[in-house]
Amino acid sequence: MKKHDQDFMKRQNRLTVFEIIKNQPPISRASIAKQTGMSATTISRIVGELTEQGYILESEQVSAGLGRKSTLLGLIDASVLSIGIELDRHKISVGVVDLQGKAVCSEVHGHFPDERFETTMMRIGKIVGDLLRKGGIDPARVVGIGVGLPGIVNNETGIVVFSVQMGWKNVRLAELLKDLTGFEVAVDNELKVKALAEHLKGSAIGSNRTALIGFGNGVGSSLIIDGEIYRGDMNSAGEIGHTTIDPNGMLCECGKAGCLQTYVNISSLLLEASKIRQVHTIEELFEAKKAGERWAVHLVDRALMYMSITVNNIVCMYNPDSVILSGELVDKFPDIYEEVKELCSTTLVWEPLRESYRFLRSELNEQGVLIGSGLLAQTRFFTLE
Numbered sequence: 001m002k003k004h005d006q007d008f009m010k011r012q013n014r015l016t017v018f019e020i021i022k023n024q025p026p027i028s029r030a031s032i033a034k035q036t037g038m039s040a041t042t043i044s045r046i047v048g049e050l051t052e053q054g055y056i057l058e059s060e061q062v063s064a065g066l067g068r069k070s071t072l073l074g075l076i077d078a079s080v081l082s083i084g085i086e087l088d089r090h091k092i093s094v095g096v097v098d099l100q101g102k103a104v105c106s107e108v109h110g111h112f113p114d115e116r117f118e119t120t121m122m123r124i125g126k127i128v129g130d131l132l133r134k135g136g137i138d139p140a141r142v143v144g145i146g147v148g149l150p151g152i153v154n155n156e157t158g159i160v161v162f163s164v165q166m167g168w169k170n171v172r173l174a175e176l177l178k179d180l181t182g183f184e185v186a187v188d189n190e191l192k193v194k195a196l197a198e199h200l201k202g203s204a205i206g207s208n209r210t211a212l213i214g215f216g217n218g219v220g221s222s223l224i225i226d227g228e229i230y231r232g233d234m235n236s237a238g239e240i241g242h243t244t245i246d247p248n249g250m251l252c253e254c255g256k257a258g259c260l261q262t263y264v265n266i267s268s269l270l271l272e273a274s275k276i277r278q279v280h281t282i283e284e285l286f287e288a289k290k291a292g293e294r295w296a297v298h299l300v301d302r303a304l305m306y307m308s309i310t311v312n313n314i315v316c317m318y319n320p321d322s323v324i325l326s327g328e329l330v331d332k333f334p335d336i337y338e339e340v341k342e343l344c345s346t347t348l349v350w351e352p353l354r355e356s357y358r359f360l361r362s363e364l365n366e367q368g369v370l371i372g373s374g375l376l377a378q379t380r381f382f383t384l385e
């Protein structure tokens with residue numbers, strides 16, 4: 001075996017052992033060996049290294065039959081921390097995430113859509129520094145920064161290829177933020193890290209094929225298959241907002257006609273509503289619907305139908321075991337979740353598949369992207385270390 005293949009194997013083994021201790025504490029060395037098929041010597045070496053680096057807590061000895069004792073292993077949650085960041089058109093959320101995916105502390109700051117990229121990065125650098133200081137957190141324990149944002153992101157280079165919401169094109173986010181903070185930076189699409197967070201720590205624990213659909217300022221989806229984010233060739237798998245629903249439909253900001261998002265995203269709904277009367281927020285539109293104003297009822301009902309059609313298309317295409325509805329529209333209006341669920345289970349999902357998946361709502365809600373980004377930074381650290 002070549003030297004770098006050996007190194008790769010060693011890192012993979014180390015990560016596997018680490019993940020098992022993280023997910024099944026307290027656990028004995030023998031059970032880890034049994035689950036992984038690695039030799040007792042390999043397990044002992046890896047556990048030794050991890051203990052030396054301050055990650056592992058050995059707990060009480062218990063009887064393992066016939067008077068034999070075995071030591072159980074667990075992780076020290078605060079031994080690895082990362083910074084999770086969610087970027088959105090209007091806000092920047094920054095938090096410190098521990099090994100269990102808990103946000104130890106977090107803050108939300110405003111973002112101005114026309115702020116220069118460099119200015120935003122400098123502000124984030126300062127927010128991170130201040131947060132660590134205020135939280136009394138030792139920067140040496142922070143293994144990296146993860147950033148989740150809407151748009152097409154090259155997750156390997158950390159370059160944001162294209163983000164309409166942020167107004168960025170080909171910006172070297174990871175590089176600049178690393179220069180400003182000194183931390184390694186991982187960048188990814190927001191829905192991909194959100195699905196990862198729900199899969200690891202939220203509503204889809206135990207699912208092997210998770211589909212997450214986000215309805216908000218944009219429309220998108222992401223897929224976790226056997227624990228891995230499905231990325232496609234350009235890390236843009238799941239950009240369903242621009243799937244064509246009606247070639248004769250409304251014009252989309254992308255230049256095509258009849259894209260899915262023109263029927264369901266917040267700005268399209270407001271634009272359509274304004275043909276009847278000036279509506280400034282999505283809340284006003286839903287109030288008009290509640291009051292029974294015909295145009296509003298029509299607009300919202302049509303959006304609900306297209307959301308359900310989206311679920312059907314995803315279910316037919318990927319046959320997931322879980323579908324999570326998320327995003328600003330679903331978070332703000334719990335009725336949307338119930339109504340889409342009802343439409344899917346009664347009519348709009350193809351009948352043979354109606355019972356094939358769990359219909360879930362996001363459990364981590366507005367912290368999902370922040371937590372997922374933090375977990376991404378941790379995974380990156382353990383894979384590369």
Ligand SMILES: [Zn+2]
Pocket residue numbers: 241242252253254255256259
């Ligand atoms: Zn489009």
